[in-house]
Amino acid sequence: MRQQLxxxxxxxxxxxLRLGTMIEESLxxxxxxxxxxxxxxxxxVLDNKEEMASFKSDLITKVLTSIATEHPIATDLQxxxxxxxxxxxxxxMADYCGHMATAVIELGTEQRRYPSGSVRKxxxxxxxxxxxxxxxxxxxxDRNQQEALxxxxxxxxxxxxxxxKLKQKMKEDPQYVDQCLTVYSMISSLEGFGNRTVNIASEIHIMR
Incomplete structure (x- = not known):
């Protein structure tokens, strides 16, 4: 039973790890x-959210099934x-990717007046x-801990x-305020993405 678990x-x-790769690609x-x-x-990105949600649900089911059938204790349960x-x-994090994609659609194809290269970085x-x-x-x-920090x-x-930069742009070019605010919301999604990743790093610390 131990080997099976x-x-x-x-x-x-x-x-x-595969789910994480899917989210990387989505971002x-x-x-x-x-x-x-x-x-x-x-x-x-929005279309793939459904696939990721299904994959996540199946994965949770597998975890719960392992707990119910194998009765893990101590480290395995943790x-x-x-x-x-x-x-x-x-x-x-997948939700944040979806928020970003929605923001892109809201922006449409109008001329860009913000530093998109910074978003890429x-x-x-x-x-x-x-x-x-x-x-x-x-x-x-935790071998990557310092690099991650x-x-x-x-x-x-x-x-x-x-x-x-966005605040300065809004002051200089009021006509692009709506566009800059939409990008501002995308930045908040990226910030949330980073924070959630840090939460995973904290989980690793607990596991050890």
């Missing part, structure tokens, strides 16, 4: 949709419960941070700088 936990963790697609004013890419918490953090840092954290989760280690701080700094 170990196999189930390993499979669950690999699927958590990057939403970012590219913004940069390219590509409504198809934005819509594909790992499974941590897995559930990580899955829900990832679910919220923030997204790249968010993706790198998520990869570092999920790698640590999979291997039950640096990347988290970088995200905060980039967000702060971009918010300042």
């Amino acid at each position: 170990k196999h189930q936990i390993d499979s669950i963790n690999q699927n958590i 990057w697609t939403a970012t590219q949709a913004l940069i390219d004013s590509d409504m198809r890419k934005a819509q594909s 790992n499974l419960m941590s897995g559930i918490r990580v899955i829900f953090e990832l679910e919220r 923030i997204s790249e840092s968010c993706i790198l941070l998520l990869r570092q954290v999920l790698s640590d989760f999979l291997h039950k280690t 640096r990347e988290s701080q970088k995200i905060k700094d980039l967000i702060g700088a971009l918010r300042y």
Whole structure:
């Protein structure tokens, strides 16, 4: 039974990693949709949300089934419960990707008057941070902790700088206030994405 449970936990963790990869792709697609004013890419993010939601539900079912049938104790139970918490953090991150895609569609194809390159840099840092954290989760280690902390701080700094630029742009060009406010909401989604990733890092610390 112990070997069977170990196999189930390993499979669950690999699927958590797969879900994380799906979310990375979703975030990057939403970012590219913004940069390219590509409504198809934005819509594909929204379309893929249903697939991710179904994958998440199946994954939660597998975790609960393992708990109900294998009766794990101590470390095994803790790992499974941590897995559930990580899955829900990832679910919220998928929601943030959806919010970004919706914002891109709201912006439409009008001429851009904001630094989209800054959004790209923030997204790249968010993706790198998520990869570092999920790698640590999979291997039950904190070897990437210092790098993750640096990347988290970088995200905060980039967000702060971009918010300042947007405020300045709104003062200089009032006609683009609505556009800048929409991008402002996207930044809040990226901030939430980063914060949820930090929550996963905290979960890893508890597991150890």
